[in-house]
Amino acid sequence: MEKEIIKLKDIAVSFDGEPVLNGLDLSIRDGEFVTLLGPSGCGKTTTLRIIGGFVTPDHGDVFFDGKRINDLPAYRRPVNTIFQRYALFPHMNVYENVAFGMRVQKKRRDEIRKTVEEMLALVNLKGFEKRGVNTLSGGQQQRVAIARALANNPKVLLLDEPLAALDLKLRKDMQVELKNIQKSLGITFIYVTHDQEEALSMSDTVVVMDGGQIQQIGTPQDIYNEPENxxxxxxxxxxxxxxxxxxxxxxxxxxxxxxxxxxxxxxxxxxxxxxxxxxxxxxxxxxxxxxxxxxxxxxxxxxxxxxxxxxxxxxxxxxxxxxxxxxxxxxxxxxxxxxxxxxxxxxxxxxxxxxxxxxxxxxxxxxxxxxxxxxxxxxxx
Missing domain, CATH: 2.40.50.140 (Nucleic acid-binding proteins)
Structure with a gap:
């Protein structure tokens, strides 16, 4: 069995006095595709942001590889995040967007070039290096965002409703591609969505949330065939x-x-x-x-x-x-x-x-x- 890579223990968060998460416990294994699924306001995005270091819990502990990381800032955590709005740099071409993080880290030029080529091949954008991101379709921009997030070799990739802006057919195509990318790399994907079909088709494990609490954790088959409430x-x-x-x-x-x-x-x-x-x-x-x-x-x-x-x-x-x-x-x-x-x-x-x-x-x-x-x-x- 894969080792535990992330653990949330008794997490509680409130915004403006309103509880968003209440005593949440969650363990995530290395190399699995986990989806946090629930309606708007259930706490799934807040959970993702706590893992990424963008939100500090009011109570409870966050562990990564067994080490408590509550006080570790986001930029020092071995995770990367893809949001619904891809946050690509419009003044940079595809190559420059993917290379950006590695240039900030002052990696060697030949290493950057090799990694960019590998990432663009992984997301089926080979030959797009010099294209401006504003000339790309929504699906292509999503692939650039994925390539950029993976270029720094994170242990965990966080995805916050990244396909929500795409049309239905493209969204279904990207579901297959994301799952294939995750299997190819073997790293942990933590995916947030309110789309049940998306969760069932992509995930190894589904975490169903409502009211700031986990209602059920299981495989897609277990969640569908044996709901707990x-x-x-x-x-x-x-x-x-x-x-x-x-x-x-x-x-x-x-x-x-x-x-x-x-x-x-x-x-x-x-x-x-x-x-x-x-x-x-x-x-x-x-x-x-x-x-x-x-x-x-x-x-x-x-x-x-x-x-x-x-x-x-x-x-x-x-x-x-x-x-x-x-x-x-x-x-x-x-x-x-x-x-x-x-x-x-x-x-x-x-x-x-x-x-x-x-x-x-x-x-x-x-x-x-x-x-x-x-x-x-x-x-x-």
Whole structure:
């Protein structure tokens, strides 16, 4: 296992009396791609700036390779930072921008030239040395900023929403390039974003933050498939989040029905949050469903339809490649592996109902719906 390169211990920061970080603990291993993910104001950029030395914590310690660096100024830390605004020097060409830091350090001219050539080749800008940075596209300017940041051979690269200003296609291309660069160099990347897809596609480890605290740390797969609370489940992709009761290991009840699941370790009859992803729901004929409901809204998303279905007043989102018209009665089947159980938290009840997502369906559901539902087996076991 890679060694720990950065450790934040019990970090607290307030601005104008308002807490931004509160008792934050975080360990980052050498050579991994870590993403700090969360909504605006969650504390992710402040965390990055503390690592970079731009913000001093009110409380807690910052360690680099096991040494406390709270009092070490930013310019002496073995890190470099790329911001959303690339901060390139407009009066310098590409070569001069990349070489700038090394010239400040008074490195030899031949060493500078060799490093600039290597960095520009790494970011696919070979031959751009004499181009003015104002003549470059946004993606090319981003590559120059990356090359400049890497030219001084930092142990850690900090990236604060560096792709936010790019259009969607270019942003996706740069996601792949950044991940390839990180793998090629083998150094630690710490990346800040509010974009869930960006975090899931690029990261070895995702740190989900809200309210100045870490809500969950894990691989992209763990974060998506096994969210720890309703905030994580809602923020990472789309989720239907229901109130449930865990009667015993592998058996949960919601909507008055019992379902088999794969979760265990909860108390007998413990109230829980149940997460069901929209893409994991199978639509069937009403008489074959574990639950039945009425379609109240449909939105075409290109690769699928987002279908809103009313199940006795609670509206679910279902993602399907088939079109179901508004007003249609449908059934759904839920498999044990598609039902995820979470402990109740401060976020319980705040997310997961799509009533405000689509226009309200004014007509009453088919009066036969309850009769159909009662005809289905009581338990999906």
């Amino acid at each position: 309703a905030f994580v489940a809602d923020f990472i992709g789309e989720s239907n989040i229901l109130d449930g009761i865990m009667h015993e290991d592998y058996l949960v009840e919601f909507f008055g029905r019992k379902f088999r699941c794969l979760d265990a370790g909860f108390g007998k009859d413990e109230p829980v949050d149940v997460v069901i992803r929209p893409e994991d729901i199978d639509i069937v004929e009403p008489e074959k469903g574990h639950l039945t409901g009425t379609v109240t809204g449909v939105t075409f998303k290109g690769v699928h339809f987002e279908t809103i279905v009313d199940f006795k007043g609670f509206k679910w989102m279902i993602q399907t490649t088939d079109y179901y018209e508004v007003g249609r009665l449908i059934g759904i089947v839920l498999n044990p592996e598609d039902i995820h159980i979470m402990k109740k938290s401060a976020y319980s009840g705040m997310f997961g109902d799509y009533s405000s997502y689509s226009e309200e369906f004014d007509e009453l559901a088919d009066p036969e719906a309850d009769l159909v539902q009662e005809g289905v087996d009581e338990e999906n076991i």
